Structures are given as structure tokens and as C-alpha cells.
Amino acid sequence: MTQVTSNALSESDTSSRWPLSLLLCAALKWLVLAGVLSVISTIQLHTPSFLADCSWLTHGRTQALQETIFIYGWAANVGFAVALWLLGRLGGAPLRGLGLLTAGTVFWNLGVAFGLVCIAMGEATGVPFLQMPAYVHPLLLVAYAAIATPGILAWTGRRQRATFATQWYAVAALFLFPWLYSAAQVMLLGAPVRGIGQAVVAVWFGQNLLSLWLIPIALAAAYYLVPKLTGRTIANYDFAPHGFWALLFFGAWTGTRQLVGGPVPAWIPTMGIVATLIVLFHYVIVALNLRGVLCGDKRDIALRFVSFGLVAYLIGGIFDAIFAFQTFAEVVQFTYFPMAQLKLALVGAYSFLILGAVYYLAPRITGLAWPSSGLIRMHFRLMVLGTLVTVVSLGMAGWTQGHALLDAKLSFAAIAASTRPWLLAATAGEAILLLGSLVLTVHFFLLQAAAGCSTFGSTAPAMEASAS
Amino acid sequence: MKNGLLLFVGIFASLALSWGGLALGSNAQLGGLAPYYDQLENRAFPERAPGIASRGKLVYQDLGCAACHTQEVRRPGYGSDTERKWGDRQSYARDYIHQERVLLGLSRVGPDLTNVGARLKSADDVYKLLYHGTATMPSFTFLFEERPAHAQPSPKAVAMNGDREIVPTPRAEVLAAYLLSLSAPADYPAEKAVNAIAPAKKEGEHK
Amino acid sequence: MSDHPSPKPGSSSSLSDGELLHAHEQAVADKTDDRGSYKLLPLVLLFTFSGLIFFGGTYLNLFSGHFDPRIFDERALPHTVDTSVKMDPVVYGKKLYESLCINCHQPTGLGVPGTFPPLAGSEWINGSEERIVRILENGLKGPITVKGMNFGTVPMPAVGAGGANWSDDKIAAVLTYVRQAFGNTSGPVTEEKVVEIHAKIGAHAEWSPEELLKLP
Numbered sequence: 001m002t003q004v005t006s007n008a009l010s011e012s013d014t015s016s017r018w019p020l021s022l023l024l025c026a027a028l029k030w031l032v033l034a035g036v037l038s039v040i041s042t043i044q045l046h047t048p049s050f051l052a053d054c055s056w057l058t059h060g061r062t063q064a065l066q067e068t069i070f071i072y073g074w075a076a077n078v079g080f081a082v083a084l085w086l087l088g089r090l091g092g093a094p095l096r097g098l099g100l101l102t103a104g105t106v107f108w109n110l111g112v113a114f115g116l117v118c119i120a121m122g123e124a125t126g127v128p129f130l131q132m133p134a135y136v137h138p139l140l141l142v143a144y145a146a147i148a149t150p151g152i153l154a155w156t157g158r159r160q161r162a163t164f165a166t167q168w169y170a171v172a173a174l175f176l177f178p179w180l181y182s183a184a185q186v187m188l189l190g191a192p193v194r195g196i197g198q199a200v201v202a203v204w205f206g207q208n209l210l211s212l213w214l215i216p217i218a219l220a221a222a223y224y225l226v227p228k229l230t231g232r233t234i235a236n237y238d239f240a241p242h243g244f245w246a247l248l249f250f251g252a253w254t255g256t257r258q259l260v261g262g263p264v265p266a267w268i269p270t271m272g273i274v275a276t277l278i279v280l281f282h283y284v285i286v287a288l289n290l291r292g293v294l295c296g297d298k299r300d301i302a303l304r305f306v307s308f309g310l311v312a313y314l315i316g317g318i319f320d321a322i323f324a325f326q327t328f329a330e331v332v333q334f335t336y337f338p339m340a341q342l343k344l345a346l347v348g349a350y351s352f353l354i355l356g357a358v359y360y361l362a363p364r365i366t367g368l369a370w371p372s373s374g375l376i377r378m379h380f381r382l383m384v385l386g387t388l389v390t391v392v393s394l395g396m397a398g399w400t401q402g403h404a405l406l407d408a409k410l411s412f413a414a415i416a417a418s419t420r421p422w423l424l425a426a427t428a429g430e431a432i433l434l435l436g437s438l439v440l441t442v443h444f445f446l447l448q449a450a451a452g453c454s455t456f457g458s459t460a461p462a463m464e465a466s467a468s
Numbered sequence: 469m470k471n472g473l474l475l476f477v478g479i480f481a482s483l484a485l486s487w488g489g490l491a492l493g494s495n496a497q498l499g500g501l502a503p504y505y506d507q508l509e510n511r512a513f514p515e516r517a518p519g520i521a522s523r524g525k526l527v528y529q530d531l532g533c534a535a536c537h538t539q540e541v542r543r544p545g546y547g548s549d550t551e552r553k554w555g556d557r558q559s560y561a562r563d564y565i566h567q568e569r570v571l572l573g574l575s576r577v578g579p580d581l582t583n584v585g586a587r588l589k590s591a592d593d594v595y596k597l598l599y600h601g602t603a604t605m606p607s608f609t610f611l612f613e614e615r616p617a618h619a620q621p622s623p624k625a626v627a628m629n630g631d632r633e634i635v636p637t638p639r640a641e642v643l644a645a646y647l648l649s650l651s652a653p654a655d656y657p658a659e660k661a662v663n664a665i666a667p668a669k670k671e672g673e674h675k
Numbered sequence: 676m677s678d679h680p681s682p683k684p685g686s687s688s689s690l691s692d693g694e695l696l697h698a699h700e701q702a703v704a705d706k707t708d709d710r711g712s713y714k715l716l717p718l719v720l721l722f723t724f725s726g727l728i729f730f731g732g733t734y735l736n737l738f739s740g741h742f743d744p745r746i747f748d749e750r751a752l753p754h755t756v757d758t759s760v761k762m763d764p765v766v767y768g769k770k771l772y773e774s775l776c777i778n779c780h781q782p783t784g785l786g787v788p789g790t791f792p793p794l795a796g797s798e799w800i801n802g803s804e805e806r807i808v809r810i811l812e813n814g815l816k817g818p819i820t821v822k823g824m825n826f827g828t829v830p831m832p833a834v835g836a837g838g839a840n841w842s843d844d845k846i847a848a849v850l851t852y853v854r855q856a857f858g859n860t861s862g863p864v865t866e867e868k869v870v871e872i873h874a875k876i877g878a879h880a881e882w883s884p885e886e887l888l889k890l891p
Binding site for chain 1: 472475476478479480482483485486487489490491494495497498499501529530531532533534535536538540542543546547548551552558559560561562563564565566567568569570571572573574575576577578579601602603604605606607608609610
């Protein structure tokens, strides 16, 4: 068992500073843009005439744009940064292949930008979570290969044979994404499967993008941060592998629950419902493992983000399982409710967990403490408030809408009137989230500016980068 | 877990299993579905959409209409789809075999469009709807253009602006053709035979 | 786990990455030195997992439609499935009549005096199946008397293999239709019967009325 010296660690942190900062900068830029578009597209839900005359921003496109930017812009970039940093830390050596990483980052983001322009101009594919046109995706896949290389090298070249839960989740995410992404590209865009099979592949892809790519990265971060922040090992750690495999083997089947009542043979949605139920086992183990964070020191900001993210993740899992059942799905299918569930998963769980990691790692790669604790607190509060308001009001809007839809006598105008107050609230929630993202972005650039100054010999207050 | 190879194989297998089961499995079952040949009508159903309609579908796709409109009817008794007159029967896999891209849709901010062609009377209806929008649907004025009106205004004109008339662009025309082409065939005997029997049994009420 | 040094949160001596890996490996390796409450947990988890699997399995069994690609309504029962869809021969036969026979025998089934014999009330149509099936399969040529009127100026074309190439089920359907339309009240002609007669005659040119009249 080689004990890694803190020197080696600090080296691993600072050498990867620029490439990781680049990923984070790109991620934050997209986060703000996604926020703006989410606000627009939510306004359009209660006021359809809003920006309707601009073909670039017709609701169908803003909806596709905000979803694509959030996933491929924000979630992907920040996920890459965190996953690579974690694998580097646990590999015990500085990240290798950083040139590739930088090139990959540039091309990934150029590709995403190009894809977004295509969507705005009317090239969207219409497939949820795969809206960018067919010719953009191969570019992203190649860029991805370059980005993932340092992570794979850190994993295969790790100093210790023993592995930790963080590594399983991070490696799973890195391996599964290209597998999933290329399968979907071929079966939906390249050589599309015939007829309704497309709908099956589309939900399989969309769900797994979340369950097998983004969520594993967030959990990798959580499994790392919880012992770090609480100073204790993970509780009941020997069950962690069960939780991991339960997510992979059952989580991969959960997507088709969305097709309940649809034009596919009954077994397909039923499989999804059953899998959504069984995957609860994974949530039980995650709760068991990470519960320590809930009683940790609340003054630590990373810990507060992780706590909120964990709770959101668990609640999201339970809600998914309950609303998968036909009796409830009959009401909430095709309403705003699934949007609320997605928001809870993407913002409440994923963004919170990953932001915990960002708050933890940014000082370690720049060697500087965050400039303002006030801004951090403000960001946290805005995020919590924005998430709660958006998720609750979208959920209520969906619930109202679902019941109204069941009553065939109610017109769509009447339904719109009854959901309007909730949608106004959701718009406010989205605006608060956007404000939060702006605060974070400004703060991050302040940190980078300070770090830039200190690199060039200024006397910015240096933090002990090797503190842990 | 010290065995990196085992971890890798497990990770790979987890997705491969679900891919095989759901993506390949459903394709094996449904990929070869043939149209139903109706001997009485001497036609095969579903019928292929005419070329102009498939161009219209691209407009439907690129404007993201599927964000607010679905194209699947749920069975009688499950949701209010049939009561809302969106169709007489539920949609079956066979309905989609000719579609190059299946757009089931994300939400029902607006009505289901599976059979909208049967509800709309004419292309004029579509133009008016697209140009003016409704309280719940945005207008799509960018699908229309203004041009000087001749002595005899175009029959397609949706509005007048002084001596200029507002007419649909080709994109609006193909979109209207697509919407008017949307209508599901009556029923398929094979599916009907199996699924039409709807015992009044709901989930949770078994045993 | 309590034997592991666990520095207080926020203290400068929190877990290093090396310690993190080491401590957790330890946690998996020695499960024995933990207290009794700990041993209950695996059982509880096993129970939870089996419970979920059991519930899921039952649900799958009830609502999977037996993995049948034709079952969309998960409550449909597979043993009620009968996909050998038969069309009503009268409806089908009418369709077929209107597609061909109508040209000569007229919509009324009364034919054209002197040229096309009537089917309404015809002793041929309402008589032996052996004859009319043969007429349709191979055609009819030669002078014939129907309802006391004479015909034979033009032949009746074959509808079966030698002519319009109709299958036996179509011939059965159109005859069934004609035998109950235009005031006729004779029983249906089954597809089996047509197949049987078809097999007996093999290849044959148009029949002449004399040949047919010899048949039962």
C-alpha cells in the first residue's frame, strides 16, 4: 500500500488547473445560456405569444435548445471536469493526456455551439435529448474520446489496486456514455429502426443519459466528498457495490415506463415500471451510505450542496417509482409533471451534487480560496429557492393539468387558465435559478482572475492547496 | 472490487443487456410489421403519406410542434383520449411503420394530432390557426409572407394589410398538407381481436 | 469502523486520498469486528431486495401481456387471442360481385335478356354446388336455358385459375353472396367445398352445359 504524499497530490491539482478551468468556464457559460432559454420557454408556456414572431425562438425550438444546452453544455462539461479530477485524485498521480483534454474540450464546445445554431435554424431531429442534427454528433463523439482519455489513463495507471466507489461510478459514466450515445445515434439518426421501435430506443437513450451517465458522475462526487467533508468513512460501505450494480443493471431498463399506454406492446412499459421499482434498492443503499452528510457541519458549503443534492436524488427516485404506476401515470403522462421530475433530477440532484464538487475542487486547482463567502451563501440560497419553486410549481401545474385533461369536457383554454398561476410561479423559479447561475459565474471568474494575478506574482492570499 | 476487468465487463454488460432487451427486442418483434391489406377496400393500411406531407412533417419536426402536441391515442378507459374525440381506438405499433421519424410528443399543452386531418376541414383552417394562433397556441407569423395583392386577392390569403395580402409560404403549405394527411385507419382486425376486449379490471384490482 | 482514526470535520487532518482508499478497503475486508446491530442490516437489505424482486416479478407476470407483440392492453388475456381474422363472406362476396360479375349480370342480378342470363332466381345458382363452382372455375360455353330463356351467344369467362385467377375463398364468397342476394335463399358455399371440387376437376377448359347437367 503506497501512501500518496501530499506533494504528489498538489502537483496533480495544479497541473490540471488550466484544462479543468477551461471545462468549468465553458460549463458555466452554457449554464447561464440554458437558464435564459429556460426562462423564455417557461414564459411561453403561459404566454404563448411571447417571442412567437421570431422563428429562432418559437417554443418548440427554445424547449429543444434549453434541454440540449443544459445536458450537452452545462451537465457534460462540468461532469467531465469533476469526473476527471476525481479519477486523478484517486489515481494518485497527475492527470496525463491534458493536451488531448484541452483539444477535446474545444471541439466538444464548438460542436455543441454548432449544433445549437442548427437547432435554432430548424435542423432539430425531434428526438428528445438528441436534438442536434445527425452530422454534429460524430464530432462530439470524437471530442469526447479525447476528453475521456485522461480519465481512462488515470484509472488504468492508478497507484493502488484497491478501488473506491467514486472510481466505479466515474469509470462507469465514462465508459457508458460513448456506448449509449453511439447506439442511439445509429438507431435513431444514422440508420433509424423502423416505426415505433424509434420511440423505444429514444426513451431508453434519454433515461440512460441521466441514469447511467450524469447521475453516476454526481454519485462519484458524492461518494468522494462525503468522507472528505465529514472526516469519516462511508457508513455501511460494504454495501456500496450492491448499490452500484443495482443502478447499472436495473436503472438501464427504467426508461420505457414513459411509454405506458402507448403504441408499444404492453411488456415494454411494464418492464420499465418494474425496473423503476427495483432500482429503489439502489436508492436505499445510497441513502444508507451517504446519510452521514446530513449530520455534518452545515457551515461547509460543499457539504450543504451535497446534502441538498442527496435529498433531492432520493426524493426523485421515490417519485419516479410512485408515478411510474399506471394509475398515476394516467394522470401525469404528457403534462408538466414529468418536466418537474426531470428538473428535480437534473437541477436538484445532479447540479447540486456536482456544484458541491465544484466548490470543493476549484480552490484546490487554483490554489486560492473562493473570494467571497457571501456570494457562495447567496448562490446556495438562490439555488435552493429556485429549485424548490420551479419543481413544486411545475409539479402542481402538471397535476392540475393532468386531472383537467382527464375531464373531456374541459377545453384547452380552461386547462391553460387553471395551470397559469403555477406556470407563473415556475417562471419565477427559473428566473431565480438563472440569477443563482449568474452569481456563481461571476464568482468563478473572480476566482480565476485572482488566480491569474497570483500566477503572475501578485500577492493574492494563497490557500493551502494540499490541505487534503 | 479490485478486479478492473470484471468491473469493466460488468459495466459493459449492464447496458448491453438493456439494449438487447429493449432496443433489439422491440425491433425484432415490431421491425417486420407489415401493413394490413384490406381486401374490401383493396388497399393496404396505414397508407403512405404523400410526398408533400412528408415534407410538411419536416417543418413540424423543426418547429418542435411535438413539444406541445402528441401523436398517440391512448386506449378507451385510459385517459380521456377517445372521449376527447382524438380517435376511436388506441394507436398501435402498426400505425407508425411508414414514419421515417416517430414523433410521439412530449406533452399535451395542446390536443393530440393523430387524427387531426379528419377534424380540420381545409388548408384554410390550418392557415388561420397558424397565422393567428389561439389563447393557448402561439402564432407562427414567420410562416407567412406579405405581398402586393392583385385585383383578385389570392384565395389562400389569410389577412390583408392595406392593399397587400398575407399569404402562406411554401413551408406553411406543406405543413398544412401534413396536418391534413394525419388520420389513422379505422382498425386492424389483428390488434382489435386481442386488445378490444377491455375487462373492467384496473391495475391494483386484480385477484 | 470506530477504530479508524476519524478526524473531526473541518480539522486540518481530514482524510487524505490515500487514507480514503485504504480505510474503505479495510471496511469491506473486515466485517467481523463490528457490533451486533450491524449484522441485522444485511438481512434487512436482503429482505428489501427480495421483496422488490417479488413484487416486480408478480407485476411483470400480471401486466406483461406475456411478451406478446400484439398485446397493447396489458390486461388482455392471451388465450382469448384469435388473430385468424375471417371476413364476412357476404360482405366480401358483394365486394367481389361488384368488381366483376356486375358488368354482365347487372346490379340487379337480372342479366341482359338474350345475352347474359339472370342470377336472380336462376335454377343454376340455386342448384348443385358442383355445377356453379365449375362454371366459375373454368367458364361456360354453349347454349343454356335459364328460367326458360335461352342464352349462349357469348360465353361466360373463367374466374378461377384460367381467367381472372381468383382464389377458392373468393369464389366461395361470391357464390355465397349471390345465393342469398336478389331474392335467392340458398345456403352458403364453403371454401372447403370449392377446394374439394377444384381438386377433383384439375385443369379443364370451359364447360359445356351438357357436361354440367350430367353432374349430380
